[in-house]
Amino acid sequence: MAEFRHETARLILRDWRQEDWPLFWEATNTPAVMRWLGGVADDAQREAAQERLLSYKRDHGHTFWALERKSDGAILGFCGLKRCNQQGGPLGTMEVGWRLREDAWGQGYAREAAIASLDLAFERFGADEIVALTVARNEASWGLMRRLGMRRREDLDFPNADFDPEDPTIIVYSIDSEAWHARND
């Protein structure tokens, strides 16, 4: 399958390389980054997560891509597209997701990568609608969803205690092609 690579002003979204993984985990497997993602991952969880990311690429041609900063080649985390595969969720629907190292937060990187991902989803990967999933206490994540013009879809929320046992609901946002192309930001 052809290698994927897409540039934005400051970032490269691209397929994973073997040498990315240690850098990715070192920068992102921290209590702050993993706060709403089940906590710091152990070896087995990291291995399984890598395998999932590679399988999305194999199965669908897209994944949560490695996010490389152009200026210094640093791996900032990931952003990209998968098909929703969470039990109880809108299975099969295109899903956008993001995870960035903490020292890169607040500089518009996630938004820049997410805009590229949504453009790619609609223009290249044939999406009609894109969802994003998080928990209510992950304000940064749903803040970004709102900033992108995604709308809250309480009708699609579903129970799951893996990420926030105190509030065991996955909340869903979505945007369709028409709304994405009509936005003005």
Ligand SMILES: CC(C)(COP(=O)(O)OP(=O)(O)OC[C@H]1O[C@@H](n2cnc3c(N)ncnc32)[C@H](O)[C@@H]1OP(=O)(O)O)[C@@H](O)C(=O)NCCC(=O)NCCS
């Ligand atoms: C969510 C995350 C990717 C945001 O990354 P980021 O690069 O800091 O985000 P950006 O700087 O591009 O911000 C874009 C928008 O997101 C929203 N946002 C970002 N951080 C926020 C925060 N702490 N609180 C509320 N909204 C926030 C804002 O609307 C912001 O737009 P603005 O700068 O115009 O106000 C980052 O916090 C992260 O990696 N968190 C840990 C991993 C994670 O939880 N991933 C999501 C799992 S569902």
